[in-house]
Amino acid sequence: MELLKVENLQKYYPKKKALDNVSFTVNQGEIVALIGRNGAGKTTLMNSIVSISYPTGGAVYYKGENLLNDRRGLHEFGILINATFFDYLSVYDNLWLLMEASGATDKRSMRNTIMETLRLVGLEGQARQKVKSFSFGMKQRLGLAQTLLVPIGFLILDEPFVGLDPAGKELLKSVIVQKAQRDKCGILFSSHELDDVSEICDRIVMLANGHKVYDGAFHEEKQYMVELDCSSTIICEKLLTDFKDQITISENKVTFNNRNLIQPVLQQLIQGSATISDLQVHENSLYDLFKQEA
Amino acid sequence: MKNNVTSDRSSSMGNGFLRLQTKGLFRRDYRIEMQKLLKRWDVLLLLLGLVIPLALSISLAAHASFWQISAAQKIDAVHFLVMVTRITASVCIFHLITALYAARFYCSEIENNSVLLYVPRIRSRSVQYSAKFSALLTVVTAAQIFIDLVSLLCFYGILVQDRPDIATGRGCSGAQWGTAAATLLAYLFSYLVVVSVIMGFGSYLKMVPSFAVCAGFVFACQLLPNAPAESIQMLSPWRYINGLGNYVYGQTDKLTQPELLTGSIICFVAYLLILSAVGLFKFKKRDLG
Numbered sequence: 001m002e003l004l005k006v007e008n009l010q011k012y013y014p015k016k017k018a019l020d021n022v023s024f025t026v027n028q029g030e031i032v033a034l035i036g037r038n039g040a041g042k043t044t045l046m047n048s049i050v051s052i053s054y055p056t057g058g059a060v061y062y063k064g065e066n067l068l069n070d071r072r073g074l075h076e077f078g079i080l081i082n083a084t085f086f087d088y089l090s091v092y093d094n095l096w097l098l099m100e101a102s103g104a105t106d107k108r109s110m111r112n113t114i115m116e117t118l119r120l121v122g123l124e125g126q127a128r129q130k131v132k133s134f135s136f137g138m139k140q141r142l143g144l145a146q147t148l149l150v151p152i153g154f155l156i157l158d159e160p161f162v163g164l165d166p167a168g169k170e171l172l173k174s175v176i177v178q179k180a181q182r183d184k185c186g187i188l189f190s191s192h193e194l195d196d197v198s199e200i201c202d203r204i205v206m207l208a209n210g211h212k213v214y215d216g217a218f219h220e221e222k223q224y225m226v227e228l229d230c231s232s233t234i235i236c237e238k239l240l241t242d243f244k245d246q247i248t249i250s251e252n253k254v255t256f257n258n259r260n261l262i263q264p265v266l267q268q269l270i271q272g273s274a275t276i277s278d279l280q281v282h283e284n285s286l287y288d289l290f291k292q293e294a
Numbered sequence: 295m296k297n298n299v300t301s302d303r304s305s306s307m308g309n310g311f312l313r314l315q316t317k318g319l320f321r322r323d324y325r326i327e328m329q330k331l332l333k334r335w336d337v338l339l340l341l342l343g344l345v346i347p348l349a350l351s352i353s354l355a356a357h358a359s360f361w362q363i364s365a366a367q368k369i370d371a372v373h374f375l376v377m378v379t380r381i382t383a384s385v386c387i388f389h390l391i392t393a394l395y396a397a398r399f400y401c402s403e404i405e406n407n408s409v410l411l412y413v414p415r416i417r418s419r420s421v422q423y424s425a426k427f428s429a430l431l432t433v434v435t436a437a438q439i440f441i442d443l444v445s446l447l448c449f450y451g452i453l454v455q456d457r458p459d460i461a462t463g464r465g466c467s468g469a470q471w472g473t474a475a476a477t478l479l480a481y482l483f484s485y486l487v488v489v490s491v492i493m494g495f496g497s498y499l500k501m502v503p504s505f506a507v508c509a510g511f512v513f514a515c516q517l518l519p520n521a522p523a524e525s526i527q528m529l530s531p532w533r534y535i536n537g538l539g540n541y542v543y544g545q546t547d548k549l550t551q552p553e554l555l556t557g558s559i560i561c562f563v564a565y566l567l568i569l570s571a572v573g574l575f576k577f578k579k580r581d582l583g
Contacts, residue, residue, distance in 0.1 A: 101323070
């Protein structure tokens with residue numbers, strides 16, 4: 001089911017097109033990563049979706065309603081964009097006021113929800129501490145707590161991994177996956193941490209200079225390459241006839257993607273007295289796609 | 295492509311039901327803003343105004359020579375209140391402190407993006423702005439009322455006890471209290487105008503420039519009552535404080551008391567409306583974050 005639909009979104013500044021007709025969708029239970037170089041328009045896009053800044057044109061539909069005309073749907077959004085707080089208030093007070101702003105009234109359940117959420121993000125011991133005494137990483141955790149405080153249908157996170165320690169990253173990733181799989185939330189997050197992105201996302205939307213340049217699933221693939229002596233190149237074609245549909249032979253290199261072929265290919269080459277000069281494993285990573293497109 | 299983004303006004307003020315909903319939202323947001331305001335340490339700055347009644351009553355009780363009050367002009371509670379008010383108004387530092395408090399609250403929230411926390415949840419920026427404005431006006435008004443009450447306490451607790459030769463605890467007439475109340479009201483309006491200036495310019499400027507604009511405004515208002523043209527004098531809330539204060543001291547003014555009070559109210563409402571409209575317009579339209 002299509003949860004969020006961004007349609008021809010534009011954000012023009014006098015001297016710059018920050019977003020130029022960007023369109024994409026996020027389905028229920030889908031994790032979509034927004035990637036791109038600095039200044040590509042990721043944060044502008046997220047700000048425009050949640051009406052923090054007003055787009056010049058286009059539409060943002062959530063469950064079929066245009067959020068730019070009627071913001072009621074935003075109540076179902078968990079938002080973490082530039083984690084900000086009232087520094088002079090305690091962690092507990094920050095979350096309390098946010099719950100009030102979200103329409104919660106039952107004080108007992110508010111108290112329980114806050115403590116539960118703080119436990120989840122590992123800040124239960126700091127509930128009464130003022131936010132101004134927090135490190136950047138702790139603030140990120142508190143930002144995550146803010147997004148999870150109220151029942152949500154859509155999660156929108158801008159650079160959520162920044163400043164988190166490895167444990168915090170793992171926690172965040174598990175929360176994101178859990179929200180998508182168990183609660184069927186739609187999730188849109190931006191990040192430069194491409195390893196984390198490729199680990200959890202279902203689809204990638206890549207922006208470059210305000211344009212969408214890629215929208216699709218991404219799966220990392222390993223490529224195995226056996227390098228042979230030039231003299232052996234001709235005979236190796238004969239030796240590997242059985243695998244010809246699964247391998248590529250060019251110049252003095254044999255390449256294939258199937259891990260299970262490593263042993264039989266090597267065995268065949270060795271038995272045929274081919275001289276192997278090198279064996280390489282190349283990972284077709286998100287970095288390659290990023291370098292190519294962004 | 296034509297922008298199909300509509301203002302938040304259309305979404306929250308469309309019909310009677312939504313207006314009712316907006317009222318509920320306002321109450322909720324007002325409560326939130328009040329909690330935030332009262333939990334700031336700098337709310338205590340507003341109580342610095344207590345220095346004047348305390349210093350005045352203690353120095354008079356200690357026979358300080360710089361106050362020239364003879365036994366022939368015994369002061370009562372009304373005179374004391376107005377005396378405190380006029381001294382405070384002439385030392386515009388307390389208006390500047392109020393401006394600083396308002397700027398730290400409103401402008402810094404926009405500057406450090408903490409205002410974003412509620413923007414998507416509150417939905418209507420008009421409601422959010424109005425809640426902030428009203429909460430600031432409430433806190434400043436409450437602080438002034440508290441200072442007035444402490445002034446009365448100082449008068450009866452210190453002056454009447456220690457200096458019966460210059461202070462009398464006798465009851466004042468209704469008319470006297472009426473004039474004193476009008477003076478205090480005009481004085482309160484001057485603070486509320488300061489808050490309006492900060493809210494108006496704070497939507498456009500950062501904290502320090504907003505404060506600087508407000509400080510310029512306060513100094514200009516202090517000077518305006520001395521302007522040659524009567525119409526220019528009328529622009530300053532201080533004109534009405536001085537005029538009404540004169541009546542308390544048995545002096546007269548070019549304008550009658552009702553004229554001064556009406557002028558004060560019109561001046562306040564005009565500033566409030568113009569600056570609110572200016573501030574709200576920008577707050578609704580601007581990109582936050």
